[in-house]
Amino acid sequence: MRGRSTLARGLPLPAPASEGHPQTSDAAVLRALLPYVWPYRLRVAAALALMVAAKLATVGVPVLLKVLVDALTPGAPAAAAWWAAPVALVLAYGALRLSATALTELREWVFLPVTESVTRAIARRAFDHLMGLGLRFHLQRQTGVLTRDIERGTRAVQSLVSYSLYSVLPTLVEVLLVLTLLGAAFGAWYVAVTLAALVAYVAFTVRVTQWRTGIRRQMNEAESISSGRAIDALLNYETVKYFNNEGWEAQRYDDSLLRLRRARMRTQASLSLLNVGQQAIIAVALVALLWHAVAAVQAGAMTLGDLVMVNAFLLQLTMPLNFLGVLYREIRQSLTDLARLFDLLQQPLEVRDAPDARPLRVSGPPEVRFEDVHFAYERERVILRGVSFTIPAGRTVAVVGASGAGKSTLARLLFRFYDVGRPGDSAGAGRILIDGQDVRTLTLDSLRRAIGVVPQDTVLFNDTIEYNIRYGRPEADFDAVREAARAAHILAFIERLPQGWQTVVGERGLKLSGGEKQRVAIARTLLKDPPILILDEATSALDSVSERAIQGELRRLARNRTTLVIAHRLSTIVDADEIVVLEHGQVIERGTHAALLAAGGRYAQLWALQHSAAAAAEPVAAAAGDHDGNQVA
Incomplete structure (x- = not known):
């Protein structure tokens, strides 16, 4: 697993976007995603083989249903072989339906490690890159907005990989199989009507979804602003209280929520329009094909089993077509979210190792x-x-x-x-x-x-005192941690606390006084034991005795x-x-x-x-x- 993380850090990303809104193209996002999937190509191939087998079983169900109906139709000739007998057909029908479900679930199980591993690799890449960005970048960004972008982007990775590789392809395979069987059994007219409906459906879905992408982006931005304002106010809780600005912050948050509400309403309205249009196209195609099939049965050109098979094929085709629309919308949304994450990852590293950088040598x-x-x-x-x-x-x-x-x-x-x-x-x-x-x-x-640094403004992790001191050298034993605390004159304070070393200091260390936080900072720098020491107003928050x-x-x-x-x-x-x-x-x-x-x-x-x-x-x-x-x- 460690090797995969290392590999992920060396994988390419899309070309950098311009400053501002994400502009990374869909093709660039997919190209950047492919190398993360490539190490798992054998597992992907196995999942695709299982997908094809599952679709063959799915398409075989209406064929068996036709044979069964024809065998039971009054006046039909007797079965020519044992496998054509009604009982055998019923058993085969049930076995095909079961095998289609079993093969689909097996495909999901085979492919799940790919999805999880790719998501983990990109999430780790994002974390490494953000930690590598310079102080200038982090001082200019709101933490809440940044975390929302990362959260949505990593979630989009999971959706995009899953939908692209074992949802879109199965749908296309199923459509191809159904069209082939319809053309072979009943002629080109059925294929033409089905293809026309499919093209109209896809064109309408693409056009409306492209229009909805801008609305979706506005909703994402409104959601990020709303979340960022809430987190910013909570992180600065004491400052808000000092200036009695609870109402002001609540009003700013409410304003962002109002904009988010409007954006969500526009998103839902556009989604409803898309759903209604898709179902209208499918309904017209269904009526046209069934009308023609019923007329053929009445004329004796088709059997009752043929009508049942055509109906079953159309219903079977309707489900992936409908799901294809959902998939396209989800993929478009995932591409939008993932492009924003990749644009974030394209922020240049202001301070980085030179190509020929060497370790510091001091004796x-x-x-x-x-x-x-x-x-x-x-x-x-x-x-x-x-x-x-x-x-x-x-x-x-x-x-x-x-x-x-x-x-x-x-x-x-x-x-x-x-x-x-x-x-x-x-x-x-x-x-x-x-x-x-x-x-x-x-x-x-x-x-x-x-270099060890004791900063003027000490920020601690929302964890125990022991964790925050040990952070100076995580592999240090407890005796070394205790000695560092003693040298920083905080040992007696820690041992007087009800929970002692396991006392949680609160977010950014707000449960401790300024002097206590600064002594924790001094203790963890003492534990680091560096040859170069920087003391930036290291005792500014202490009383005279301390x-x-x-x-x-x-x-x-x-x-x-x-x-x-x-x-x-x-x-x-x-x-x-x-x-x-x-x-x-x-x-x-x-x-x-x-x-x-x-x-x-x-x-x-x-x-x-x-x-x-x-x-x-x-x-x-x-x-x-x-x-x-x-x-x-």
Whole structure:
């Protein structure tokens, strides 16, 4: 099974569509789907053979019914052989009907692994691709809309494979067999009327279904918007409450539901029109053929058994014809949904391994060097302008500056969430080196395994505390997980909880306080044990006591690692080996804490501002503490 997943990741996809609505053609979707089915070609061939056998048995039923009726017709000659006797015919009739059903079910059983495997391969491909897309893509997309597109697309794979390979083909085989028997037994007129009805039916179905495709797409978009708004509001539950905007969100959701209702009503109305038109075509054909057959029986040109056989053939043909319309509608809808998924899969990977990428090679704490780094999230919005500095092996360098100066951008570039330069243009944008190796020449997996990040905004999985800490190194034993929690000063908190390590933290960790979430983030980074450490405001959500305790652990952790600290509170980086001050994307000062204070530049101004603000806040905090204490007393 692992080999199949690997194969699926290398399979082709349709040519990329233009930005916006899905434009991938039906032929491109089918071409992209075929390689997923090809590894199971022997099983597909077996299923097709069973399908043909089942249809032969199905078509044989009306023939036996004709022989049986003729044998029982008064005045008919006696049976010439034992197998033509009524009892034998009845038994054969029952055996044929049973074998048709049994062969059909056997075909379903033989083909089911193909459907499930293809669906699994494409779903895995979609997940791998989405996880490989850059941070820029995920910041621009709504999670709810994205998950709906993936859900509908993978469901469409199952429908399309099933309908195409063992529903459409059986229907066509059955139609061909019935037309052949009608022509051989009763003449070209019956074939002509049946073919005319079939062509009219298919043409009408195709034309109306093509018209309905646009309506279906509008309904899908309305459904995605509705689902996305609901999920977005639920994910931001606290923000909604903070601003008393429950009514606003409910009204936005209701507006999207109203648009969805209108789209569904248009879809149903067009479906009703299609069904009525299809049945009208079939009814006209039935009347014409039966009228001609009845006249032939009255004239003695056909037997009563022939009339019964023609009627049975027509009824038998009506069912696949009707089902063919349903199949076409389903296939069209599946192609629409699958095209949207394939268009999503054609989103280019902004950051990917170079063709000759090699693993990162380090033998200890490496040196990290930023050389004349330029970067812009958008071509017109430049963030970094020629930033250069070095983090010596095993040392700690802190980067400070006002909001928007580009501090966190440096961490994202080192981790390769983005590559240096402007979007689509990295020429002359500088480079980032780890022990002399340009990060763009390294495999993403080896690079990111060597870097541990404690982010400012910690998001946890909706799982247990143990799972979230163990996520730093899933194969670690419990003793290592417990030691990481102890080092992050969260062990005592975990062991006081009623469910201990099995406490579920809630979606995005909302059941924990900001400080508790941040300590979990520190613990899982400690468990990862990387040679390069990025601390992006790692203690910003902690109280002063916890901050001092964890700062001591982080300093001990950084002794044997190359550490980049992104800091806003300057008191947390006074022990850094070097401090780099950024302003408007450029390095304006660098040095130790003492040297920068003595220089009296921008860093000294920031230090003075923070200390004056902290001094002003102390009396207020003391008063609040006395007030709270009096209340408790």
